[in-house]
Amino acid sequence: MSESSTPRLPRLGVRGWLRWVWRQLTSMRVALMLLLALAIAALPGSVLPQRPQDPGEVVRYLEENPTWGEILDRLGFFDVFSSVWFSAIYLLLFISLIGCILPRTKVHFKALRMQPPKPPRRFDRFRARQKFEVAAQPQEVATVANRILGRKYRSYVVEEESAWAVSGERGYLRETGNLLFHLALLGVLVAMAASHLLTYRGQALVLEGRGFANSVVDYDTFEAGPWVDTEELSPFSFVLERFESEFTADAEARDFEATVSVTHPDGAVETQSIRVNHPMNLGGTKVFLSGNGYAPNVTVRNAEGEVAFSGSVPFLPQDEVYTSPGVIKVPDMGGEEQIGLAGSFLPTAELRTEGARSIHPQPHAPLLVLTLWAGDLGLDSGIPQNVYELDARNMVQISQDGEPMESGAVPSTITAELGEVVEMPGEYGTIEFNGVDRFVALDVRHDPAIFWVLITSLAAFLGLIGSLFTPRRRVWLRATRTDDGRTLVEVAGLTRHEDMGLEPEIMQVITELKAQLSQDRDGDEK
Amino acid sequence: MISEAIVTYSNASDMLIYGAMAAYAVALIAFSIDLARLADRSSGNNRKLAGVGQAVTWVGFLMHGVAVLLRGLAVSRVPWANMYEFAITATLIAVAVYLGLQVLRDMRVLGAPVTGIVLLILGAAVTLFYVDPRDLVPALQNYWLIIHVSIATISVGVLTVAFLISVLQLIVDKHDRVRAAEDKGAASTQGASAAATDASGAATLASDSTVSAEAVSATATTGVETISSAQAGTDAAPAKGKRTWQRILKHVGTPQQLEGAAFRLNAIGFVLWTFTLIAGAIWAEEAWGRFWGWDPKEVWTFIIWVVYAAYLHARATRGWAGARAAWFAIIGYACIIFNYTIVNVFFNSIHAYSGIG
Numbered sequence: 081m082s083e084s085s086t087p088r089l090p091r092l093g094v095r096g097w098l099r100w101v102w103r104q105l106t107s108m109r110v111a112l113m114l115l116l117a118l119a120i121a122a123l124p125g126s127v128l129p130q131r132p133q134d135p136g137e138v139v140r141y142l143e144e145n146p147t148w149g150e151i152l153d154r155l156g157f158f159d160v161f162s163s164v165w166f167s168a169i170y171l172l173l174f175i176s177l178i179g180c181i182l183p184r185t186k187v188h189f190k191a192l193r194m195q196p197p198k199p200p201r202r203f204d205r206f207r208a209r210q211k212f213e214v215a216a217q218p219q220e221v222a223t224v225a226n227r228i229l230g231r232k233y234r235s236y237v238v239e240e241e242s243a244w245a246v247s248g249e250r251g252y253l254r255e256t257g258n259l260l261f262h263l264a265l266l267g268v269l270v271a272m273a274a275s276h277l278l279t280y281r282g283q284a285l286v287l288e289g290r291g292f293a294n295s296v297v298d299y300d301t302f303e304a305g306p307w308v309d310t311e312e313l314s315p316f317s318f319v320l321e322r323f324e325s326e327f328t329a330d331a332e333a334r335d336f337e338a339t340v341s342v343t344h345p346d347g348a349v350e351t352q353s354i355r356v357n358h359p360m361n362l363g364g365t366k367v368f369l370s371g372n373g374y375a376p377n378v379t380v381r382n383a384e385g386e387v388a389f390s391g392s393v394p395f396l397p398q399d400e401v402y403t404s405p406g407v408i409k410v411p412d413m414g415g416e417e418q419i420g421l422a423g424s425f426l427p428t429a430e431l432r433t434e435g436a437r438s439i440h441p442q443p444h445a446p447l448l449v450l451t452l453w454a455g456d457l458g459l460d461s462g463i464p465q466n467v468y469e470l471d472a473r474n475m476v477q478i479s480q481d482g483e484p485m486e487s488g489a490v491p492s493t494i495t496a497e498l499g500e501v502v503e504m505p506g507e508y509g510t511i512e513f514n515g516v517d518r519f520v521a522l523d524v525r526h527d528p529a530i531f532w533v534l535i536t537s538l539a540a541f542l543g544l545i546g547s548l549f550t551p552r553r554r555v556w557l558r559a560t561r562t563d564d565g566r567t568l569v570e571v572a573g574l575t576r577h578e579d580m581g582l583e584p585e586i587m588q589v590i591t592e593l594k595a596q597l598s599q600d601r602d603g604d605e606k
Numbered sequence: 607m608i609s610e611a612i613v614t615y616s617n618a619s620d621m622l623i624y625g626a627m628a629a630y631a632v633a634l635i636a637f638s639i640d641l642a643r644l645a646d647r648s649s650g651n652n653r654k655l656a657g658v659g660q661a662v663t664w665v666g667f668l669m670h671g672v673a674v675l676l677r678g679l680a681v682s683r684v685p686w687a688n689m690y691e692f693a694i695t696a697t698l699i700a701v702a703v704y705l706g707l708q709v710l711r712d713m714r715v716l717g718a719p720v721t722g723i724v725l726l727i728l729g730a731a732v733t734l735f736y737v738d739p740r741d742l743v744p745a746l747q748n749y750w751l752i753i754h755v756s757i758a759t760i761s762v763g764v765l766t767v768a769f770l771i772s773v774l775q776l777i778v779d780k781h782d783r784v785r786a787a788e789d790k791g792a793a794s795t796q797g798a799s800a801a802a803t804d805a806s807g808a809a810t811l812a813s814d815s816t817v818s819a820e821a822v823s824a825t826a827t828t829g830v831e832t833i834s835s836a837q838a839g840t841d842a843a844p845a846k847g848k849r850t851w852q853r854i855l856k857h858v859g860t861p862q863q864l865e866g867a868a869f870r871l872n873a874i875g876f877v878l879w880t881f882t883l884i885a886g887a888i889w890a891e892e893a894w895g896r897f898w899g900w901d902p903k904e905v906w907t908f909i910i911w912v913v914y915a916a917y918l919h920a921r922a923t924r925g926w927a928g929a930r931a932a933w934f935a936i937i938g939y940a941c942i943i944f945n946y947t948i949v950n951v952f953f954n955s956i957h958a959y960s961g962i963g
């Protein structure tokens with residue numbers, strides 16, 4: 081092949097090609113497709129369990145659907161909203177948006193400073209038009225009409241060859257609002273990204289009478305965005321003075337309130353309350369009441385009667401009547417062997433032949449139902465442990481006769497009512513149920529960008545209103561001298577097809593125009 | 607702790623809902639016969655039964671309104687905290703929007719579809735979603751709930767009527783296209799040219815202003831639709847079934863008029879939905895300490911919002927304005943119904959406050 085027969089296509093070059101891609105990307109059609117894609121891509125996020133929301137459910141799903149689950153997992157279907165494809169769609173959409181909005185903003189700024197276009201030569205092609213005659217001179221008609229239109233329209237008078245005309249336009253707010261809306265959406269995205277980078281949140285469980293200080297060590301769980309300096313958390317602290325709850329007779333929750341005394345970073349102390357829906361706000365750090373429960377206060381004594389453990393142990397409620405499983409771990413019984421008492425706390429226990437159960441969340445008849453384990457609790461193994469569960473790997477359950485469990489034996493059951501001292505089976509000693517403390521689960525969150533998320537959302541909302549509800553109209557008027565010395569006035573208008581207000585508006589302008597012209601005339605004649 | 611007054615209010619409310627349903631059923635029958643008559647008579651201008659339907663709808667509406675009010679008194683709060691209450695309030699808004707529309711234009715052809723869909727939703731509400739009046743769990747005791755859910759309810763009510771108009775628009779549009787194809791050549795030149803000039807006028811508005819090139823062609827496309835509806839006005843000798851349709855459709859309006867009406871309502875509904883979304887995020891922030899968590903209910907709120915945004919875009923996109931855009935509004939409404947029924951009942955959501963199950 082000779083050089084000359086090479087097709088010219090490659091001349092388009094990388095640049096031309098890029099320009100083509102850019103033009104496609106910023107076209108309305110592609111924006112539309114991307115919006116549709118966004119809606120469709122969000123669907124699996126509501127159908128499949130999502131890791132950030134419910135990791136346990138994801139594990140279950142993977143166990144039940146090993147093959148499909150694996151594939152879906154690889155493709156990011158269990159964390160749709162951070163998946164590559166979902167991110168790609170919205171990033172493309174926003175790139176498209178920038179490419180679409182910036183040029184339009186420039187054009188709009190220019191239009192704002194320019195006058196509306198000259199009146200078209202012929203009005204008969206517009207659907208909204210009116211014609212009438214008046215006695216006033218064409219120039220006067222145009223001047224008065226310009227004054228009337230000028231209240232709502234940007235308008236001006238033009239002297240034409242054989243006539244006087246007025247051109248007016250209103251509804252610039254439509255485009256302004258549209259641009260504001262799209263730019264603000266971009267702002268929402270940026271603010272949300274900032275929120276992701278700058279937010280920290282943690283959970284802490286605080287017992288009545290105990291304190292909490294805002295530092296990483298005081299949290300049970302803690303996560304922070306990449307840009308958070310975890311050494312520099314706002315140094316407030318507080319003590320949970322009191323927690324009160326209110327339930328209906330049939331165990332529906334009505335109200336929860338935690339009263340705390342706060343020590344602010346500057347040393348000031350004040351009392352505040354935290355309720356569901358009413359977080360406490362400490363200089364931008366919010367403390368939410370996310371849960372509550374009971375911590376039975378117990379004293380465990382060894383066979384010699386020496387106190388081996390004394391304190392309140394939180395049991396986590398798992399249903400609406402606060403059936404609360406938990407573990408009391410006693411590492412030092414005086415000998416080699418450690419013990420763990422695992423079971424449930426029942427705030428209002430009802431005893432039945434098949435066992436005890438809770439019937440109300442308030443502590444009307446508290447009961448501890450426990451079983452005894454002995455061995456090594458595994459606290460020194462260095463592996464982080466769940467304080468609410470017993471690590472039974474190096475422990476054995478003790479039977480009702482105080483021996484390690486064998487098949488056929490009855491497992492130990494220790495039930496203690498409030499104030500009771502109960503013997504543990506075998507030579508393990510006693511447990512005393514001294515009282516019931518309350519605890520609250522708190523979510524602490526610091527998000528410096530949330531204000532901007534709100535502001536940009538509201539800006540988008542306002543822009544949307546301006547864009548959708550501002551009528552955009554043009555109105556023209558032309559006054560021509562007729563052969564018999566009168567003035568022919570023609571009015572025409574143009575708007576979008578869904579705007580029904582144009583014709584009434586034209587009629588109103590005409591009525592006013594006629595009224596003013598005749599008034600002026602009367603004035604002249606006097 | 608349900609006092610006697612509460613029981614009385616709530617019983618009266620339930621009775622009135624049944625009363626309203628009975629009235630809507632009567633109205634539906636009257637409106638349907640009216641439609642049949644429009645189709646039957648060549649004069650087709652005796653709309654006495656539409657008047658009857660309208661009057662009975664008003665009666666139903668008043669009962670319905672009092673029923674919602676009494677439900678609110680029974681629970682001493684706004685009556686839209688569970689699916690049943692949401693349904694009775696949203697349908698009340700839909701009927702109000704329908705009745706309000708009549709002030710602007712005779713839209714009584716919408717009477718049958720509106721009373722029909724309202725009956726359907728109320729029927730589902732009383733049989734499937736009914737719950738006794740009760741107080742709110744703490745997570746729902748927040749004034750953002752009132753704002754969030756009341757705006758959502760109004761939005762759904764408005765979008766319901768918009769949806770019905772979009773469906774009508776598609777029917778008329780389809781019918782016109784078929785007719786236009788049949789009458790090719792027999793078109794009234796006058797109607798067509800009038801529409802064409804208007805379209806070019808619209809193009810002027812777009813072209814020398816800031817609206818993008820696509821918007822120009824979009825408005826021009828709507829102009830083309832005018833042509834087809836103008837053609838539809840010229841009558842050759844259509845088959846009987848088609849003539850029936852045409853007589854009804856004469857009272858409905860052109861696809862553009864319908865498009866305009868549907869757009870106005872969809873735009874209002876979309877703005878309200880946007881507000882619902884923002885207010886919901888504020889509520890979530892106060893209740894759960896995160897303004898957005900991609901919970902199934904939130905995912906669907908987002909999907910609905912995006913679909914309606916796509917609808918508004920489609921209206922301004924070359925080749926998508928008109929009938930195609932209307933499909934987006936219909937899909938959007940289908941998503942709302944899905945969100946309200948399937949998501950509420952079957953999806954595992956922390957917003958699960960349907961009160962049933």
Ligand code: HEM
Nearest residue numbers: 106107108111173176177180258261265544547915918922
């Ligand atoms: C994040 C994605 C986007 C969303 C959620 C969105 C949403 C909307 C909404 C709701 C409207 C109707 C309200 C109004 O007129 O202000 C609209 C209009 C419009 N959008 Fe977007 N948009 C997005 C991206 C884009 C992009 C990428 C483009 C450019 C290609 C674009 C161009 C337009 C235009 C030209 C209009 C005016 C339509 C008309 O005149 O009726 N938008 N958009």
